[in-house]
Amino acid sequence: MTDKLSLTLRPAMIHENLIIAEEYCKFKDWQQVRDEVIGNNLLQSRTLSTLKTIYGEVSKRLKNLTDNEIALLVESETDVKHIVWLAICRQYPFTYQFAVEVLTEFFDRSRFQLYSEDYDAFLNAKAEWHSNLDSITQKSRYKAQQIMFKMLFECGLTTKNKEILHQHLSPRLKELISQNNIDDLRLFPGEYI
Known part of the structure; x- marks a missing residue:
């Protein structure tokens, strides 16, 4: 077993997960998603550094999901919280x-x-x-x-x-x-x- 076991120091950020997941469903390319989210301040952050930090954390979590799981996150209101939890845990x-x-x-x-x-x-x-x-x-x-x-x-x-x-x-x-x-x-x- 690895010696590193990190704690998460950010909350669930459900709204931010939805915004980034929607962009991923459009582009299917994480670099394009990053450019879109940061270039247009889709998370409505006050500072660029906060925007980059939140995008980085949420995208890191979402990348643990399959494309179908991300699509379901966007499509199904009833599954949103469960899928966000799944991404965090992974x-x-x-x-x-x-x-x-x-x-x-x-x-x-x-x-x-x-x-x-x-x-x-x-x-x-x-x-x-x-x-x-x-x-x-x-x-x-x-x-x-x-x-x-x-x-x-x-x-x-x-x-x-x-x-x-x-x-x-x-x-x-x-x-x-x-x-x-x-x-x-x-x-x-x-x-x-």
């Missing part, structure tokens, strides 16, 4: 493992409430195997925890009070995930392989 192994080892396992054991301590325990367990996690500051740990819980809420996986919600994927999304990697269904509490 980009960040730490988030992927948290989804499977905490979210889904808790749900399977009928433990529906998440606490800050659950995140801390998970992070501490991973830090034993990944030295880069062991060396992050308390401030970065706290920020990463806040963003994780915010993403879970934004993507519809938990309530604002951190209660885990049963997920219902559309048949089309289930099919696309199964074609790519059936194990990814474990990212969604209540979905079973």
Whole structure:
């Protein structure tokens, strides 16, 4: 197992995912998408550096999706949050493992409430195997925890009070995930392989 396991320090950015995915569906070329999004400030950012940062983060996540998954993101309102979560998890192994080892396992054991301590325990367990996690500051740990819980809420996986919600994927999304990697269904509490 690699020693690097990075945390995401950006929220879900669902609106930005949709804008960039729509551009990708038009051009099917990431360089053209970048030129279009940045050249026309499609994300309506105040500064160029913020625009480039957000574009970079969102495009990095979306590149983990198949063309069909990106098309479904644009076409199906009901699948948007699930597909954004899928892209985040594929980009960040730490988030992927948290989804499977905490979210889904808790749900399977009928433990529906998440606490800050659950995140801390998970992070501490991973830090034993990944030295880069062991060396992050308390401030970065706290920020990463806040963003994780915010993403879970934004993507519809938990309530604002951190209660885990049963997920219902559309048949089309289930099919696309199964074609790519059936194990990814474990990212969604209540979905079973």
